[in-house]
Ligand SMILES: Cc1cc2nc3c(=O)[nH]c(=O)nc-3n(C[C@H](O)[C@H](O)[C@H](O)COP(=O)(O)O)c2cc1C
C-alpha cells in the first residue's frame with residue numbers, strides 16, 4: 001500500500017510515530033464500530049486530505065492484505081469506501097468544492113453532500129442512517145479542539161456520536177511532512193499561500209508567505225508548506241476589514257475602535273517579592289508609558305501572588321473587559337512559575353506539550369532541556385500562538401488576548417515591545433495619541449474640588465484629575481484625544497478662579 005510504504009521507507013522518524021499512532025486509532029475505530037456505522041467528514045482541506053489517506057492505510061491494514069490473481073493489490077482494498085459527508089456551502093472556495101468531488105471519485109468514497117449547517121445536517125443524517133462515529137481532521141491548535149481527545153463524544157446539544165480525531169496531536173509541520181512524503185494531491189489553494197481554509201469571506205492567503213519582491217507582481221505567495229511557524233497557520237483567517245482578536249473578548253472577537261477611540265489594556269504582574277516589598281515593579285510603569293504612547297488606555301494594573309488561582313482569577317476578569325491583557329512574571333522552570341497554568345485555568349483549558357516551543361527551548365538551553373518532560377514547553381492547549389521575531393531568543397506567548405511578556409527588566413521590555421509592534425496579527429494598533437495639559441496651583445484641593453466635579457460632568461471625554469504634590473501644591477491634569485476640548489476644559493477651570501491661580505507645567 002503506497003501510503004504505508006512511503007512513510008515506513010522514509011527517514012522521518014517523527015512522522016513514522018505520528019503515522020503509527022493515527023493508524024492505530026483508525027484501526028481501533030474500525031474494530032469498535034461496524035463499517036456502515038462510521039463516516040468520514042471530508043471537506044477537501046489539508047487536514048482532511050491527510051486523514052483520507054490515513055483512513056485508506058488503516059482500512060487496508062484492518063482488512064488484511066488480499067491480492068489479485070496477478071499479484072497486485074485489488075482496487076477495493078486500495079480504496080476505502082467509507083461513508084463520507086461533505087457540508088457543501090455557497091461560501092466555499094470553488095477550488096475546495098471541485099477538489100472534494102474529484103478526490104471522492106478517485107478514491108471511491110461514498111460521498112453524501114449535506115446542504116445545511118453542521119448541527120442540523122448531522123441531526124438529519126443520524127435520523128436517516130445509524131451513525132456511531134465520525135472521523136474528523138481536527139488538530140490541537142484548532143479553536144474547536146480544546147478539551148478533545150482522540151475519541152471524544154459529540155458535545156452536549158449535538159446529536160450523539162463519537163468524534164474520532166486520529167490526527168489530533170499532529171502539528172502543521174507533520175501534516176505537510178505527510179503530504180509531501182506520500183506525494184498525494186492536495187487542493188491547489190495551498191500552493192497559492194492559503195494555509196488554513198475557511199470560507200471565501202474570511203480567508204485570504206497567509207501574509208507571512210507573501211513574496212515581497214519588487215520584480216514580482218503584487219499578490220504572489222509561497223506555498224503553504226513553506227510556512228515555518230505552524231502556529232501562524234490561521235493568520236489568513238482574519239475577518240476582512242477587522243482585526244480579529246479572540247472569541248471571548250467583549251466585542252465578540254473583533255476589535256473595533258470604540259466610540260471614544262480607545263483600546264484598553266490591563267497589566268497583571270505575578271510576583272510574591274513585589275508583595276513582600278523586597279522587589280519593585282518597574283515593568284508595569286514602563287509598559288503603561290508604552291501603551292499610552294500609542295494611544296491605548298490602561299484600565300488596571302494588578303500585582304498577584306505566585307499562585308495558580310490568583311493568576312487565573314485576575315486574568316479571567318481582565319480578558320473579558322480589555323482588548324489586551326499583558327502578563328509579567330511567574331514564567332520559567334521554578335515551582336513558583338505558575339503563570340501559564342493560571343492562564344490555562346482562566347480559559348478553562350489544560351496545559352499541553354507544544355512541540356514548536358520545545359524546539360525553541362532546546363535551541364536556547366541545549367542539554368538542560370529535558371525533552372518531552374520539559375515543563376516549560378507545556379502551554380495552554382488550543383489557544384496559544386507563538387510570536388516569533390528574529391530579535392527574540394524565545395517567541396512570546398499569546399493566549400487569545402493575553403500576551404505573556406517574559407521580560408525581566410525594562411531593557412528587555414523595550415525589545416519585546418518593539419518586536420510586538422512589528423509582528424503581524426497583533427492588534428497593537430497605533431491610535432490617535434493622547435494629548436495632555438497640566439496645571440499647577442497653590443489653591444487647596446478643597447477650594448478646587450467642586451469646580452473640577454462640574455468640569456468632569458461637562459467634559460466626559462476628557463480625563464480631569466487632581467494630584468496633591470504637597471500640602472500646599474496641587475497638580476491638575478487634563479488628558480484626552482481632542483486638544484480643543486482639553487484647552488476648553490483647562491480654560492474653564494482657570495476662568496473660575498482669580499488670574500494667576502494656575503500655571504502650566506510640563507510633565508514629560
Ligand atoms: C462532523 C462534525 C461534527 C462536529 N461535532 C461538533 C461537536 O460535537 N461539538 C461542537 O461544538 N462542534 C462540532 N462541530 C463543529 C466544529 O467544532 C467546528 O465548528 C467546525 O469544524 C468549523 O470549524 P472552523 O470554524 O475552523 O471552520 C462538528 C463539525 C463537524 C463537521
Ligand SMILES: Nc1ncnc2c1ncn2[C@@H]1O[C@H](COP(=O)(O)OP(=O)(O)OP(=O)(O)O)[C@@H](O)[C@H]1O
Pocket residue numbers: 041042043044045046047048049085086087088135136137138139142195196197198
Ligand atoms: N464543510 C465541511 N464538510 C465536512 N467536514 C468538514 C467541513 N468543515 C470542516 N470539516 C471537518 O472538520 C475538520 C477540521 O476543519 P479544518 O478547517 O480545521 O481543517 P481542514 O479544512 O481539513 O484544513 P485547513 O485547516 O487547511 O482548512 C476537517 O478536517 C473535516 O474533518
Ligand SMILES: [Mg+2]
Pocket residue numbers: 045196197198
Ligand atoms: Mg478548513
